[in-house]
Amino acid sequence: MIATLARRLIGLVAVLFCVVSITFLLIRISPGGPFDGERKIPPAIEKQLLQKYKLDGTLWQQYSGYISDLLRGDLRLSTKYRNRSVNEILAQTLPVTLALGGTAFLIATFAGIWLGTIAAMHRQTWRDHAAMFAALAAISLPSYITGPLFILLFALMLGWLPAGGWGGLSHLVLPAIVLAAPAAAVIARLMRGSMVETLQQDFVRTARAKGLRESTVVYRHALRIAVLPVVSYLGPLAAHLLTGSIVVETVFHIPGAGGFFVHSILNRDGFLLGGMVIVYCTMLVAFNLAVDLAYGWLDRRIKSDA
Amino acid sequence: MLDPRTIRRAAKNPAAMVSAALLIAMVCACVFGPMFMPASLGDPGPNQYAPPSWEHPFGTDLNGRDVLYRVLTGGRVSLLVGLCGALVSLFIGTLWGLVAGYAGGRVDALMMRFVDILYSVPRLIFILIAINAFNAGLQEWASREGLAWLVQSSRIAILIITLGFIEWLTMARIVRGQVLSLKERQFVAAARALGQSHFKILFRHLLPNLLGIVLVYLTLTIPAVIIDESFLSFLGLGIQAPQASWGSLLADGAGAINPVRSFWWLLVFPAGAMALTLLALNFLGDALRDAFDTRTRD
Numbered sequence: 307m308i309a310t311l312a313r314r315l316i317g318l319v320a321v322l323f324c325v326v327s328i329t330f331l332l333i334r335i336s337p338g339g340p341f342d343g344e345r346k347i348p349p350a351i352e353k354q355l356l357q358k359y360k361l362d363g364t365l366w367q368q369y370s371g372y373i374s375d376l377l378r379g380d381l382r383l384s385t386k387y388r389n390r391s392v393n394e395i396l397a398q399t400l401p402v403t404l405a406l407g408g409t410a411f412l413i414a415t416f417a418g419i420w421l422g423t424i425a426a427m428h429r430q431t432w433r434d435h436a437a438m439f440a441a442l443a444a445i446s447l448p449s450y451i452t453g454p455l456f457i458l459l460f461a462l463m464l465g466w467l468p469a470g471g472w473g474g475l476s477h478l479v480l481p482a483i484v485l486a487a488p489a490a491a492v493i494a495r496l497m498r499g500s501m502v503e504t505l506q507q508d509f510v511r512t513a514r515a516k517g518l519r520e521s522t523v524v525y526r527h528a529l530r531i532a533v534l535p536v537v538s539y540l541g542p543l544a545a546h547l548l549t550g551s552i553v554v555e556t557v558f559h560i561p562g563a564g565g566f567f568v569h570s571i572l573n574r575d576g577f578l579l580g581g582m583v584i585v586y587c588t589m590l591v592a593f594n595l596a597v598d599l600a601y602g603w604l605d606r607r608i609k610s611d612a
Numbered sequence: 613m614l615d616p617r618t619i620r621r622a623a624k625n626p627a628a629m630v631s632a633a634l635l636i637a638m639v640c641a642c643v644f645g646p647m648f649m650p651a652s653l654g655d656p657g658p659n660q661y662a663p664p665s666w667e668h669p670f671g672t673d674l675n676g677r678d679v680l681y682r683v684l685t686g687g688r689v690s691l692l693v694g695l696c697g698a699l700v701s702l703f704i705g706t707l708w709g710l711v712a713g714y715a716g717g718r719v720d721a722l723m724m725r726f727v728d729i730l731y732s733v734p735r736l737i738f739i740l741i742a743i744n745a746f747n748a749g750l751q752e753w754a755s756r757e758g759l760a761w762l763v764q765s766s767r768i769a770i771l772i773i774t775l776g777f778i779e780w781l782t783m784a785r786i787v788r789g790q791v792l793s794l795k796e797r798q799f800v801a802a803a804r805a806l807g808q809s810h811f812k813i814l815f816r817h818l819l820p821n822l823l824g825i826v827l828v829y830l831t832l833t834i835p836a837v838i839i840d841e842s843f844l845s846f847l848g849l850g851i852q853a854p855q856a857s858w859g860s861l862l863a864d865g866a867g868a869i870n871p872v873r874s875f876w877w878l879l880v881f882p883a884g885a886m887a888l889t890l891l892a893l894n895f896l897g898d899a900l901r902d903a904f905d906t907r908t909r910d
Binding site for chain 1: 729731736737738740741742744745835839842843846847848849859862863865866869870876879880883886887890891893894895898
């Protein structure tokens with residue numbers, strides 16, 4: 307167990323190192339410096355700026371300097387939002403993104419599992435067909451179609467919920483649903499398939515033969531096994547939600563990290579972009595590790611030697 | 613190749629048939645429609661924000677351009693990127709899965725571990741960065757080589773290649789799974805006994821048997837690539853004005869609705885066109901997959 311964990315942690319560090327290196331390289335080979343603007347900056351000032359933001363020296367010196375700063379937990383200064391550090395920007399915006407993503411994560415998981423289970427229990431009936439039809443529709447429609455349409459319908463025409471911004475719980479409802487819908491649909495389809503298979507297994511027949519109620523059989527016995535494919539999907543799900551939240555935050559004008567992500571690319575704000583990529587990937591890779599460990603714990607039949 | 617029985621099974625599914633008809637209509641409308649309309653509809657005109665009328669069935673936008681014309685030409689770009697990007701992913705995914713499945717053992721484990729890692733990394737984010745990193749370079753190269761058409765559509769070209777490079781994972785997994793079972797079959801053993809090279813076994817014997825499932829998954833990859841492209845264009849990082857794709861039209865539409873005054877036609881028509889296409893592609897792909905893989909049907 308400890309050996310497995312150690313091996314996975316080493317793998318985690320290796321993946322992160324690759325991510326950091328690729329990001330740095332991609333940013334540095336992009337043409338145009340971060341200080342290219344409307345006005346031409348005098349060379350002396352530009353040299354000073356480059357020195358302040360540690361962009362002078364050879365590519366290798368810049369790279370090794372960046373890595374050593376990262377190891378000390380310093381994500382450096384943003385070149386666009388002068389005098390604000392990347393750490394500071396992330397500290398302000400990341401909680402918003404995590405609140406939105408976390409809510410969507412919970413909605414997607416529970417709604418997906420519930421819908422898939424219902425569909426599997428009532429296989430080949432109207433409930434099954436309706437649930438799977440809805441799921442396929444939700445998978446097909448990305449959040450930048452559903453988001454603006456929901457705003458038009460629920461906020462502007464019906465006036466039930468705010469059209470955007472950030473504040474109370476009511477601001478969270480529309481964006482969280484829009485973000486969660488496609489993920490919930492994927493989970494519902496996974497869940498249906500695996501539940502249908504599980505319900506045909508021997509231990510389910512035994513449970514039924516004992517005279518247990520159908521709901522007890524499904525929710526107490528079958529669910530525990532049938533949920534496993536969903537658990538292994540949670541890693542990709544988190545990646546999907548993080549990417550998706552960039553669009554949803556733009557659509558609903560939510561002051562999260564997503565907007566900074568887009569602007570850091572447009573503004574060539576290398577360190578801000580690098581910092582965000584690193585933080586996003588660290589969260590994801592760590593989350594994946596947690597999921598893998600949970601998987602092994604849920605299903606003791608699997609020897610977690612991966 | 614696709615078994616005629618598979619097509620017959622899919623043809624019994626009404627949703628699949630409606631989807632196929634819709635798709636054909638949409639592709640024809642986008643490819644041929646603009647040819648029968650005056651090209652001046654795509655140019656700025658005096659008619660700002662005109663609501664839908666007989667003259668402009670989908671209304672006009674901020675610059676007085678006809679929204680129907682924009683939706684159709686935008687559809688051309690979106691469908692082109694979707695199809696070509698899916699073909700790139702098909703090429704990479706099939707090759708990767710074929711080699712991994714056929715080689716087996718350590719090579720297989722390593723290659724599939726790589727796929728697993730890519731699955732859980734936000735790949736689109738790297739594409740975001742890569743497009744902006746490579747675009748200027750490609751434009752410079754194209755203008756040096758005198759490829760005027762590539763200078764204009766450098767972003768489309770980059771989108772096709774980069775999106776193809778991130779959507780091949782599922783294809784690789786599926787092809788590998790198929791190869792694992794196919795390579796145990798007797799015709800492969802026979803080919804090996806005849807002393808045929810690995811290359812020949814891979815491409816002459818295994819590949820033709822994979823064609824059906826690969827084509828089925830192609831129908832499911834196209835909507836995925838279309839979604840990726842419009843994601844980037846929606847954020848203003850994909851197709852750039854004055855060119856348009858469904859994603860950038862949706863971004864315009866989302867910006868045109870507010871509590872004071874909503875120009876809803878700018879949002880609803882591009883959204884409708886794109887939603888119909890994606891739904892049709894997914895329903896068709898799903899029906900084909902079910903028809904192909906009889907095990908998944910209950």
